[in-house]
Amino acid sequence: MREHQPVMVKQVLEYLNPQEGGMYIDATCGSGHHARAILEHTDGKAKIICIDKDPRAILRAKKYLKQFSDSVIFVNDGFENIEQIVKRINAERISGILFDLGFSSEQISDSEAGFGFRQDGMLDMRFNPESPVSAYDVVNSYPEYEIKRILFEYGEMKDAEKIAHLICEERKKRPIRTTRQLADLIASCRKKRGNIHPATQVFQAIRIYVNNELENLKSGLNGALKVLMPGGRIVVISYHSLEDRIVKKFMKSSNKLRMLFKKVIVPDQMEKVINPCARSAKMRVAEVIN
Ligand SMILES: C[S@@+](CC[C@H](N)C(=O)[O-])C[C@H]1O[C@@H](n2cnc3c(N)ncnc32)[C@H](O)[C@@H]1O
Structure with missing residues (x-):
């Protein structure tokens, strides 16, 4: 760690x-x-x-x-x-x-807490592991319009609609279980900005939402x-x-x-x-x- x-x-x-x-x-x-x-x-x-x-x-x-x-x-x-x-x-x-x-x-390097994508882990991102909604729930069961709102509001992402759609199409094929799976999916359609990984804003937005x-x-x-x-x-x-x-x-x-x-x-x-x-x-x- x-x-x-x-x-x-x-x-x-x-x-x-x-x-x-x-x-x-x-x-x-x-x-x-x-x-x-x-x-x-x-x-x-x-x-x-x-x-x-x-x-x-x-x-x-x-x-x-x-x-x-x-x-x-x-x-x-x-x-x-x-x-x-x-x-x-x-x-x-x-x-x-x-x-x-x-x-x-x-926290970000603890794969069990599921905050980061440098180490693979189950998508989670809850500071309190007993709180009711995890990142896994958001990504795999929230409606597309709600994921778009989260990305737009908390990540200030201009391409929130496109990314929300991408997530919802992917989860039809198989659940998005891990941090790496989500990061790779986002990286497949978003450009890297400088040294910042293309999934950083997505992870930040979901974390802010999950922890209110x-x-x-x-x-x-x-x-x-x-x-x-x-x-x-x-x-x-x-x-x-x-x-x-x-x-x-x-x-x-x-x-x-x-x-x-x-x-x-x-x-x-x-x-x-x-x-x-x-x-x-x-x-x-x-x-x-x-
Ligand atoms: C940047 S770290 C703090 C690091 C710390 N200052 C140190 O020197 O080690 C932020 C911490 O805030 C905690 N945290 C986030 N939201 C919180 C909340 N609503 N109430 C209490 N702790 C919270 C996180 O779990 C995390 O451990």
Whole structure:
């Protein structure tokens, strides 16, 4: 399994500004790389609530953060439930919340999770393996018009109609069971753009749909605002223009928040070269007004 390289760690520490004695939430802890950076920065003297929807990620984070176990509370849940999570564990005075959206390198290289096509695996793409609809269901049983809508809305694909039709013709012959099968099918009729595989947008669109990512982001941000103390900060790293639009609109339109920067923060050139995950990253930061 490929190890995830966390994105914009320096900027996360600078803008989240974690302090000893503070209480923080990593709303998308993944394997725990950002959480670990926060704990190291505060000599393990901050507390951090590590949330992830994927139980496999929580297991990896527990291992990775073992030496800080007294400072971490792990929660296997969705950040859209952040308010209930904070109430449930009786947490108070939250000073900062980090959202690092999307998926991790561990998830995309885990063939059982069925997110990626570099390793073949059963089509799945659910962060929560118990949620009701998987990528397999979408591709093999959704009507053509619905697949077209998903590709158009979440992948912003101009050829959504053509690709939806292709998928529906193929599944008449045999079910599209694996990630490689779907990727090869898309590659047979779509051109590669630069270094980007022709199936990337299709996979991204289906993943966003299957995990209800855009609606969950809106709920997560609203919940974050309710649990943060005055002066507390929200730091969001997004990887998709649709996500960034939601974050920007939310931060700009709330009269309880002050954006620290009008412009989006992006990784420096060196980070983009070293860490492919960072290439499309965009960070926004806001502070709860006192
Ligand atoms: C980019 S990774 C985070 C990597 C992490 N910052 C690190 O340093 O290891 C995004 C994580 O968010 C999780 N995730 C996605 N949607 C979520 C949601 N609604 N609630 C909680 N976790 C979610 C994914 O399972 C994934 O582990």
